Amino acid sequence: MAAPIIAAATSPLLAxxxxxxxxxxxxxxxxxxxxLMQPLLxxxxxxxxxxxxxxxxxxxxxxxxxxxILIHVxxxxxxxxxxxxxxxxxxxxxxxxxxxxIAMWAAFLVALLGLFRQRLGLRFRVWRLGHTSLAVVTIIxxxxxxxxxxxxxxxxxxxxxxxxxxxxxxxxxxxxRVWDVxxxx
Amino acid sequence: xxxxxxxxxSVIVVGGAxxxxxxxxxxxxxxxxxxxxxxxMRGGSNNYRPGAPIVDRIGGGGFWMTGSVRxxxxxxxxxxxxxxxxxxxxxxxxxxxxxxxxxxxxxxxEFRLEMxxxxxxxxxxxxxxxxxxxxxxxxxLRPIMASSKDxxxxxxxxxxxx
Numbered sequence: 001m002a003a004p005i006i007a008a009a010t011s012p013l014l015a016x017x018x019x020x021x022x023x024x025x026x027x028x029x030x031x032x033x034x035x036l037m038q039p040l041l042x043x044x045x046x047x048x049x050x051x052x053x054x055x056x057x058x059x060x061x062x063x064x065x066x067x068x069i070l071i072h073v074x075x076x077x078x079x080x081x082x083x084x085x086x087x088x089x090x091x092x093x094x095x096x097x098x099x100x101x102i103a104m105w106a107a108f109l110v111a112l113l114g115l116f117r118q119r120l121g122l123r124f125r126v127w128r129l130g131h132t133s134l135a136v137v138t139i140i141x142x143x144x145x146x147x148x149x150x151x152x153x154x155x156x157x158x159x160x161x162x163x164x165x166x167x168x169x170x171x172x173x174x175x176x177r178v179w180d181v182x183x184x185x
Numbered sequence: 186x187x188x189x190x191x192x193x194x195s196v197i198v199v200g201g202a203x204x205x206x207x208x209x210x211x212x213x214x215x216x217x218x219x220x221x222x223x224x225x226m227r228g229g230s231n232n233y234r235p236g237a238p239i240v241d242r243i244g245g246g247g248f249w250m251t252g253s254v255r256x257x258x259x260x261x262x263x264x265x266x267x268x269x270x271x272x273x274x275x276x277x278x279x280x281x282x283x284x285x286x287x288x289x290x291x292x293x294x295e296f297r298l299e300m301x302x303x304x305x306x307x308x309x310x311x312x313x314x315x316x317x318x319x320x321x322x323x324x325x326l327r328p329i330m331a332s333s334k335d336x337x338x339x340x341x342x343x344x345x346x347x
Contacts, residue, residue, distance in 0.1 A: 079280075080231065094309055
């Protein structure tokens with residue numbers, strides 16, 4: 001996970017960007033790294049973390065992910081407001097913006113579902129199917145968004161990170177059998 | 186004067202042929218024998234600053250923005266037209282005043298302005314060009330470079346009277 005951040009930190013593009021634009025770009029890279037953490041924590045793949053600790057970190061990483069998205073979009077807004085308005089209105093000339101915006105809204109909904117899980121009163125497996133379905137939208141949207149962009153992340157680390165995100169997500173969904181909403185007997 | 190006689194057969198044949206041609210899109214009157222006007226591109230006007238000064242070169246140069254300006258219809262080159270150019274370059278963001286400049290087309294309706302190297306911004310290496318002088322309808326272009334290592338980028342305008 002350090003590799004894409006290091007690759008981005010050594011990108012020649014940084015020399016021609018002001019600090020706010022650089023921060024916005026890094027927030028995007030960090031968000032992508034957090035997106036790798038989320039399925040790993042949800043699936044309890046990380047050794048040495050108890051289930052309770054995994055869930056606590058899943059929650060913290062989720063909030064950090066929302067914060068990173070807000071910094072990413074906010075920084076781009078300051079850098080070039082008309083481009084961000086185009087993206088948010090789905091009229092941008094760049095095909096990857098729409099994927100990013102869809103991923104963003106899905107991520108916000110995922111976070112809200114997480115925050116209000118108990119108050120929603122849904123049966124756990126039904127809630128989990130909703131939470132993970134929207135998370136899949138975020139993951140696929142983010143991966144396409146990232147791969148289509150010519151930015152600070154180097155090609156190899158970018159593809160590797162996206163591959164890991166997809167792999168971790170698929171394995172977690174399979175491990176938890178999220179599509180199975182039957183009551184446990 | 187002999188005139189043109191319309192028999193029932195000639196009307197059916199000619200009319201039928203015209204309908205068939207029209208259906209294939211070949212008989213659109215304004216475009217049948219002319220060059221279609223260039224539409225503005227999405228996002229083309231982003232970070233536009235009206236009234237960019239005519240300059241010999243934007244900043245230190247090293248990169249060439251080229252193109253042509255023609256009149257819609259007959260496609261005649263339009264000399265002396267002012268084209269405004271801006272981009273995110275090695276010397277500044279799109280919004281920065283020093284990233285903006287303008288040039289005039291020559292006798293052949295072509296323009297060429299040296300500017301700093303364009304670098305990828307907002308995910309694509311791209312430039313912005315505007316025709317906004319009033320005589321013709323305003324057009325904003327946003328061409329994308331095939332590779333961010335390119336040293337030149339071209340954009341072509343076909344303008345229609347305002």
